[in-house]
Amino acid sequence: MATATRARDVPVTRTIAPGVRLHLLRTNRFTTSYCRVALHRDLGAEATSTAILAQVLQSATRRHPTREALGHRLGDLYGAALHVGVGKLGDRQLLVGALDWPTAHVPRAGRMLAQGLELLREVWSDPLRTTVGGAEALDPDIVEREKVNHIRGLRGMTNDKAGFALRSCLASVCRNEPYGLDAQGREADVAGVSAVDLATLHRDLIRRSPIEIFLVGDLGLRDATAAIRKHLLWSGRATRMRGVPPVGSVRAARARPRRIVKDDAVTQGKLVFGFRAPIRGGTAPGVAAETLAGVLGGGSYGRLFRVVREEHGLCYYASAGWHRPKGLMLVQTGVDAANEPAARRLILKLAREVAGGALEASALDAYRKDVAHRIDALRDSPRAMVGWLQERMALGLHESPDAYLDQVRRVTPAAVRRVGSRLALDTTFYLRPEGA
Amino acid sequence: MPTTNVSPQKQPKGKPSKRVAKRAGRAPAGFKTLVEPLTKRRVVRARARSGVEVWVAPMPGYRKSYAMMTTRYGSMDTHLPDGEELPDGIAHFLEHKMFQTPEGDVFDLYAARGASANAFTTFTHTSYLFSATSRFEENLITLLETMDDIHADDPGVEREKGIIGQELAMYEDDAGWRGYFGLLQALYRRHPVRIDIGGTAASIAPIDPAILQRTHAAYYSPANMVLTVSGDVDPARVLALVDQVTGTRRRGHHNRRRAAEEPKGVAQREVRTKLSISRPQVLLGLKDRPGRGPQGRVRRRIQGAILFEILFGDGGRIQAPLYHQGLVDDSLSGGYEAEHDYAFGLVSAEVDQIEPYRKALLAALRAAARDGPTDAEVERCRRRFIGRHLRVFNQPESTAHWMLALALEGVEPGAAVDALRSATAAGLRRHLRELVSAPRAWSILEPR
Numbered sequence: 001m002a003t004a005t006r007a008r009d010v011p012v013t014r015t016i017a018p019g020v021r022l023h024l025l026r027t028n029r030f031t032t033s034y035c036r037v038a039l040h041r042d043l044g045a046e047a048t049s050t051a052i053l054a055q056v057l058q059s060a061t062r063r064h065p066t067r068e069a070l071g072h073r074l075g076d077l078y079g080a081a082l083h084v085g086v087g088k089l090g091d092r093q094l095l096v097g098a099l100d101w102p103t104a105h106v107p108r109a110g111r112m113l114a115q116g117l118e119l120l121r122e123v124w125s126d127p128l129r130t131t132v133g134g135a136e137a138l139d140p141d142i143v144e145r146e147k148v149n150h151i152r153g154l155r156g157m158t159n160d161k162a163g164f165a166l167r168s169c170l171a172s173v174c175r176n177e178p179y180g181l182d183a184q185g186r187e188a189d190v191a192g193v194s195a196v197d198l199a200t201l202h203r204d205l206i207r208r209s210p211i212e213i214f215l216v217g218d219l220g221l222r223d224a225t226a227a228i229r230k231h232l233l234w235s236g237r238a239t240r241m242r243g244v245p246p247v248g249s250v251r252a253a254r255a256r257p258r259r260i261v262k263d264d265a266v267t268q269g270k271l272v273f274g275f276r277a278p279i280r281g282g283t284a285p286g287v288a289a290e291t292l293a294g295v296l297g298g299g300s301y302g303r304l305f306r307v308v309r310e311e312h313g314l315c316y317y318a319s320a321g322w323h324r325p326k327g328l329m330l331v332q333t334g335v336d337a338a339n340e341p342a343a344r345r346l347i348l349k350l351a352r353e354v355a356g357g358a359l360e361a362s363a364l365d366a367y368r369k370d371v372a373h374r375i376d377a378l379r380d381s382p383r384a385m386v387g388w389l390q391e392r393m394a395l396g397l398h399e400s401p402d403a404y405l406d407q408v409r410r411v412t413p414a415a416v417r418r419v420g421s422r423l424a425l426d427t428t429f430y431l432r433p434e435g436a
Numbered sequence: 437m438p439t440t441n442v443s444p445q446k447q448p449k450g451k452p453s454k455r456v457a458k459r460a461g462r463a464p465a466g467f468k469t470l471v472e473p474l475t476k477r478r479v480v481r482a483r484a485r486s487g488v489e490v491w492v493a494p495m496p497g498y499r500k501s502y503a504m505m506t507t508r509y510g511s512m513d514t515h516l517p518d519g520e521e522l523p524d525g526i527a528h529f530l531e532h533k534m535f536q537t538p539e540g541d542v543f544d545l546y547a548a549r550g551a552s553a554n555a556f557t558t559f560t561h562t563s564y565l566f567s568a569t570s571r572f573e574e575n576l577i578t579l580l581e582t583m584d585d586i587h588a589d590d591p592g593v594e595r596e597k598g599i600i601g602q603e604l605a606m607y608e609d610d611a612g613w614r615g616y617f618g619l620l621q622a623l624y625r626r627h628p629v630r631i632d633i634g635g636t637a638a639s640i641a642p643i644d645p646a647i648l649q650r651t652h653a654a655y656y657s658p659a660n661m662v663l664t665v666s667g668d669v670d671p672a673r674v675l676a677l678v679d680q681v682t683g684t685r686r687r688g689h690h691n692r693r694r695a696a697e698e699p700k701g702v703a704q705r706e707v708r709t710k711l712s713i714s715r716p717q718v719l720l721g722l723k724d725r726p727g728r729g730p731q732g733r734v735r736r737r738i739q740g741a742i743l744f745e746i747l748f749g750d751g752g753r754i755q756a757p758l759y760h761q762g763l764v765d766d767s768l769s770g771g772y773e774a775e776h777d778y779a780f781g782l783v784s785a786e787v788d789q790i791e792p793y794r795k796a797l798l799a800a801l802r803a804a805a806r807d808g809p810t811d812a813e814v815e816r817c818r819r820r821f822i823g824r825h826l827r828v829f830n831q832p833e834s835t836a837h838w839m840l841a842l843a844l845e846g847v848e849p850g851a852a853v854d855a856l857r858s859a860t861a862a863g864l865r866r867h868l869r870e871l872v873s874a875p876r877a878w879s880i881l882e883p884r
Contacts, residue, residue: 029830066751075751078819078826159712316606362544380498380499
């Protein structure tokens with residue numbers, strides 16, 4: 001297996017201004033460049049307004065004051081793909097604005113890097129503004145429209161039944177914790193958001209939030225730093241940044257597991273299990289816990305796939321995933337209502353077995369190789385590499401992908417058993433077909 | 437541009453031109469070198485001794501290699517060549533069972549080597565694939581060997597019905613899937629594109645090992661298969677392995693589908709489905725005629741894609757005003773699909789109120805057809821498609837899927853760009869007028 005790291009595949013990190021870090025991944029393999037700007041903040045009272053702000057920023061700028069104008073500019077930049085949105089990283093909310101655009105193989109390619117970065121700066125720092133009652137405000141028409149769209153989006157999240165079941169279980173497992181809140185916020189908070197509030201929030205965020213800039217392209221650190229300073233970084237940044245909470249926080253499962261059943265007019269039931277363990281991400285026990293989840297349900301080699309699907313034919317999908325910053329494991333499957341009790345018992349039995357250290361050697365080996373494959377393949381995908389870097393850095397982890405892989409390879413069944421002894425079921429959520 | 441949006445170019449005869457050879461370097465023995473015109477990237481193509489069509493895109497420096505073996509057999513193939521009618525969903529069922537071997541599940545072999553494997557079935561083809569960052573050749577041999585035979589016994593087939601039954605149940609709750617197939621069933625009276633790729637629990641019930649064997653024998657022969665490989669691989673080794681593994685197999689036949697007999701009109705003007713969703717979803721289908729021959733088909737497909745991008749892309753002619761009016765949100769999208777014997781345009785949106793949206797959409801379509809696209813809109817759209825096309829070459833996966841589309845269509849790498857460049861506002865206006873006056877149907881999902 002090729003695990004040797006090539007110099008140009010290693011991201012370089014530099015602080016290029018107060019509170020601004022540039023992470024450069026230099027490569028000439030891709031036909032497009034990719035730049036992601038991420039602001040970290042707490043996931044709390046302003047989560048909803050931050051999510052709406054993302055939509056407003058993506059709607060218009062002073063220079064491109066309509067959706068058409070902004071869309072046309074993206075078209076002129078050879079279909080530059082702009083994404084502004086919010087995400088969740090442990091107990092933090094991320095406000096992300098990213099652009100993927102061709103910087104080679106097109107006419108006048110030499111100007112494309114600067115033009116793309118300038119558009120990204122415009123979107124971040126120069127939204128369409130006005131004054132309302134003497135106060136600065138983002139465009140009220142756009143804000144009102146995006147509030148309506150945000151409510152539609154929040155309600156529409158229930159359409160994805162598997163996702164809805166997963167979020168519902170998570171909300172119970174992380175009750176009273178930021179991670180229990182969706183990154184898009186709450187419908188109840190939308191009405192209270194005003195155009196003036198959003199202008200204030202925007203001004204504060206772009207002045208005082210720590211900024212992480214990820215750039216993937218064919219240029220060296222000196223050129224990248226110069227280009228970012230000249231074309232992307234906006235003026236008016238404060239010298240002292242606002243603080244952000246730690247990404248991770250862990251706790252044990254509730255004393256008695258909770259079972260939630262919600263009826264819906266669906267054909268297939270969705271069953272989700274939330275387990276918790278007070279195990280921090282990035283530690284040796286944390287890596288063992290990831291292995292536990294992987295061997296249980298990380299792929300076709302996992303116990304869930306092999307037993308629940310292949311042996312018993314109870315489901316089409318069954319998987320488990322470890323949430324590194326929060327010390328929790330979610331297990332999910334879709335089952336026929338008649339088979340739900342059998343599937344539930346079987347999944348809990350398998351989880352107990354794996355947590356007890358009963359790891360098939362072939363499954364453990366396959367999990368390690370699967371991680372090696374995914375880690376190695378990160379270098380072929382700018383977005384995947386940036387996502388990986390972003391989480392590791394937020395967790396305060398600075399080891400290379402290969403060093404992480406070495407940690408995974410060192411996990412033993414005994415280490416899995418030790419973390420398994422601390423793992424307990426917190427919540428079971430069942431989206432039950434009506435009438436079942 | 438989407439990987440399926442490839443455009444035609446004359447098949448070069450004989451050796452590549454000096455110009456091409458100079459740019460691309462010498463092709464490995466047995467291969468013909470083809471050059472993608474925008475990136476100048478080299479793709480090589482060969483025919484293995486067994487008849488398998490082999491495409492390789494060398495991608496130096498990439499960690500991941502990706503290989504995909506495809507049979508030109510999909511859900512639209514409803515009969516065996518001897519006329520025997522097949523149960524709906526059997527192509528997908530066969531896909532599931534191909535992973536079973538006398539030694540166990542092929543997934544285990546891939547997993548033991550750290551490779552990731554999967555498969556999928558479409559209307560026209562079924563593909564088996566893996567990606568790996570090591571042991572590429574062993575995995576390729578496994579992929580090729582897996583296609584050789586099907587090992588299905590009664591207990592395994594019956595167990596698979598349970599698994600597939602749950603897969604079908606999952607799609608029953610999927611609004612996107614239900615809306616799409618609702619539209620196809622409204623648009624088409626007889627064409628097999630109206631059949632759900634997975635079939636139904638009832639249609640797969642009679643499937644047994646014998647019919648799976650007959651279907652495999654008919655459609656999984658080397659002459660009907662395409663291998664596409666991308667990554668930091670040696671094309672000559674790929675071809676040598678294909679010859680080694682498939683060289684002694686019965687060559688078989690290329691599955692050339694006859695056009696289905698489909699009336700011009702739609703089956704139903706509207707299909708309504710109740711589902712557990714937050715608000716209505718409305719799909720409009722415009723039944724078009726496909727282009728003639730590979731080149732004409734791809735040219736028309738590109739035109740359709742450009743039209744729907746101009747109208748429904750971000751800031752588009754119809755998208756922007758409907759968005760401003762609050763009639764739609766980001767869920768509005770338009771697209772165009774075409775195969776050799778069917779083509780349609782599709783507009784989809786989640787809406788608060790069905791009728792005001794439908795009225796506004798039809799009025800906007802009529803106005804767009806009257807005025808036609810402008811040269812500036814066409815040029816901007818051309819640029820967007822060039823950007824999308826360039827992104828294809830960022831990933832081994834998308835590159836392999838792009839080559840597959842070329843192979844299935846029978847066209848060359850440069851054709852898409854040529855078709856894109858030759859699109860004109862006048863031609864697009866004619867096409868839009870045809871579409872707007874074409875038979876149309878609606879698929880409407882309503883909250884339960």
